[in-house]
Amino acid sequence: MKQTKRSIITFMLPAVVLMVVIFLYPTLRTIAMSLFKVKSVTTPLMDWKFVGFGNFFKLFKTPLFVRSMVNILKIWIYNGIATMVLSMLFALAFTKDIRFKKFFRTIVYLPNVIAAIAVGYMWLLYVYNSRFGLFTTMFAKLGLKYLADYQWLNSDHMFFSMCIANVFGNVGYFMMMFIAGIEKIPQDYFEAASLEGITGFQRFRHIIFPLTKGVLRTAIVLWTTRTMGFFALSQVFSGVNTYTPMLFTYQTLFGTEVASESVNAGMAAAAAVLMTVIVVIVSMILNHAIKDDNYEI
Amino acid sequence: MKNNKRKSDFRWRKEITLLPSYIIGIIWAFFTIFMIGWIIAASLSSTKEVFTGNVLSTGLHFENYTKAFFRNKALMNLLNSVIYTVPSCILTIIVSAPAAYCLTRFKFKFNGLIKKSIITALGIPGIMIVMPLFSIVSTLKLSGTHLTLIFIYTATSVPYTTFFLMAFFQGISDVYEEAAAIDGCGPIQCFWRIMFPLAQPAIMTVTIFNFISRWNEYFMALIFANKSELRPVGVGLYQTVQSMMQSGDWAGMFASVVIVFMPTVIIYLFLSDKIVAGVTSGGVKG
Numbered sequence: 001m002k003q004t005k006r007s008i009i010t011f012m013l014p015a016v017v018l019m020v021v022i023f024l025y026p027t028l029r030t031i032a033m034s035l036f037k038v039k040s041v042t043t044p045l046m047d048w049k050f051v052g053f054g055n056f057f058k059l060f061k062t063p064l065f066v067r068s069m070v071n072i073l074k075i076w077i078y079n080g081i082a083t084m085v086l087s088m089l090f091a092l093a094f095t096k097d098i099r100f101k102k103f104f105r106t107i108v109y110l111p112n113v114i115a116a117i118a119v120g121y122m123w124l125l126y127v128y129n130s131r132f133g134l135f136t137t138m139f140a141k142l143g144l145k146y147l148a149d150y151q152w153l154n155s156d157h158m159f160f161s162m163c164i165a166n167v168f169g170n171v172g173y174f175m176m177m178f179i180a181g182i183e184k185i186p187q188d189y190f191e192a193a194s195l196e197g198i199t200g201f202q203r204f205r206h207i208i209f210p211l212t213k214g215v216l217r218t219a220i221v222l223w224t225t226r227t228m229g230f231f232a233l234s235q236v237f238s239g240v241n242t243y244t245p246m247l248f249t250y251q252t253l254f255g256t257e258v259a260s261e262s263v264n265a266g267m268a269a270a271a272a273v274l275m276t277v278i279v280v281i282v283s284m285i286l287n288h289a290i291k292d293d294n295y296e297i
Numbered sequence: 298m299k300n301n302k303r304k305s306d307f308r309w310r311k312e313i314t315l316l317p318s319y320i321i322g323i324i325w326a327f328f329t330i331f332m333i334g335w336i337i338a339a340s341l342s343s344t345k346e347v348f349t350g351n352v353l354s355t356g357l358h359f360e361n362y363t364k365a366f367f368r369n370k371a372l373m374n375l376l377n378s379v380i381y382t383v384p385s386c387i388l389t390i391i392v393s394a395p396a397a398y399c400l401t402r403f404k405f406k407f408n409g410l411i412k413k414s415i416i417t418a419l420g421i422p423g424i425m426i427v428m429p430l431f432s433i434v435s436t437l438k439l440s441g442t443h444l445t446l447i448f449i450y451t452a453t454s455v456p457y458t459t460f461f462l463m464a465f466f467q468g469i470s471d472v473y474e475e476a477a478a479i480d481g482c483g484p485i486q487c488f489w490r491i492m493f494p495l496a497q498p499a500i501m502t503v504t505i506f507n508f509i510s511r512w513n514e515y516f517m518a519l520i521f522a523n524k525s526e527l528r529p530v531g532v533g534l535y536q537t538v539q540s541m542m543q544s545g546d547w548a549g550m551f552a553s554v555v556i557v558f559m560p561t562v563i564i565y566l567f568l569s570d571k572i573v574a575g576v577t578s579g580g581v582k583g
Contacts, residue, residue, distance in 0.1 A: 246516070
């Protein structure tokens with residue numbers, strides 16, 4: 001018995017210590033820091049000045065932060081809808097009995113193994129380029145003059161362009177989740193339904209959709225977490241229109257290349273806490289709103 | 298004969314109902330492959346060819362790569378990425394595999410609490426933990442070394458890896474351990490000698506995921522390794538493109554982008570079966 005206890009400690013200790021050092025302590029300290037006036041991350045504890053929710057109020061009075069929140073909300077909604085719809089379409093298409101199924105899945109998932117920063121530059125440097133870009137040459141060949149002349153990297157269009165790149169990068173990931181969900185549905189359901197002469201849409205509406213609701217919920221929770229962490233692309237497509245809370249926090253923490261007087265670690269911590277709280281609330285709402293339809297086999 | 302005809306008829310009808318699926322698959326696949334293919338072609342052309350749209354018309358310009366590798370330090374960045382990812386992938390397994398095994402096999406006081414903490418840790422965004430970590434690192438004067446990021450990558454991978462491996466250990470019957478115990482093998486020895494080798498397939502899969510996600514990690518790297526001799530490929534790419542934009546070296550920029558995505562794409566193409574199976578079996582990273 002004693003030996004078991006000792007081996008449990010040997011098995012668990014490294015993992016527990018690492019988790020305390022990297023998650024528990026930093027999270028608690030960030031929450032604490034959000035309530036204090038702290039100039040820089042390295043400011044020692046005795047120089048922290050308690051301000052209650054002052055940092056949070058200040059955040060909402062900072063136009064750039066408000067702007068970044070509006071941007072991220074737009075990304076969450078519009079890109080979220082586009083990503084979910086496209087992923088579901090691909091998942092439906094690639095769980096059917098088609099040829100080259102594996103090849104299609106592999107290619108659609110491919111952007112997920114490429115660093116976000118590289119995906120961003122592939123779009124910024126090549127696809128959107130106004131002289132030799134893929135879109136310009138492709139639309140010109142197709143005779144779509146408006147689209148061929150469209151300035152994708154014009155500061156008014158930058159946000160939209162970034163969104164397309166973002167959706168492109170995310171579709172494969174959620175497609176895989178939906179494929180996993182669809183393939184878990186017992187085959188009998190489809191067989192019974194096809195005997196009844198069900199159409200493709202009915203098949204989706206009455207079998208697949210209800211039975212993958214749980215997956216959809218998980219997908220939206222993950223989408224929310226991923227969107228809050230949106231960073232690399234907004235650094236590649238830089239501009240006020242593509243500003244996101246992560247970038248705001250990063251710059252409030254370390255200053256920008258041009259100005260360092262804006263550094264305010266307390267406010268950065270408040271932004272981090274706010275972002276985390278939003279993710280938690282959204283997840284909780286989703287867990288209540290979308291209930292699994294239990295099915296017994 | 299009649300039967301045969303009906304069968305082929307039926308197949309035709311089936312293929313036609315599948316047509317929309319083929320169309321969206323082909324369009325998306327063509328777009329992705331063309332985009333990556335063109336960028337690789339452009340990385341081997343001169344900037345002039347890139348602008349005139351005749352990539353690869355004057356042979357292969359490998360000098361874009363030599364320039365990127367040496368003058369823009371891509372080689373050093375690659376080496377740094379290897380230094381960060383390989384040790385942290387190994388350490389993550391050494392820490393997580395015993396923990397995952399212990400949590401699925403032994404009943405003890407804090408078992409439930411630790412499992413719950415692992416799930417919670419999966420959802421904590423990086424931004425919540427960087428600030429205190431940064432202050433620890435600067436107090437310990439570790440900011441000029443590779444150790445910081447190796448440690449951070451190891452520790453942040455522990456919850457996901459443990460979670461993934463727990464599902465695997467749950468599926469292994471305990472007859473092996475019973476046999477080992479009869480032979481007088483202690484729990485720790487039994488784990489490393491018997492269970493750990495048995496878990497190889499799951500360990501491989503989760504390590505591939507860890508490797509790719511560490512290789513592509515950007516935010517932590519930007520904060521903890523943003524000095525020229527410490528930069529991994531992602532952060533290095535940002536710096537390189539910023540400076541090449543100024544000099545207008547487009548072919549060089551494409552070469553730098555290719556250097557960043559090639560390693561993971563090659564790994565993916567070789568191991569895509571394992572990766573795709575890993576993702577669809579429910580081991581999706583949270």
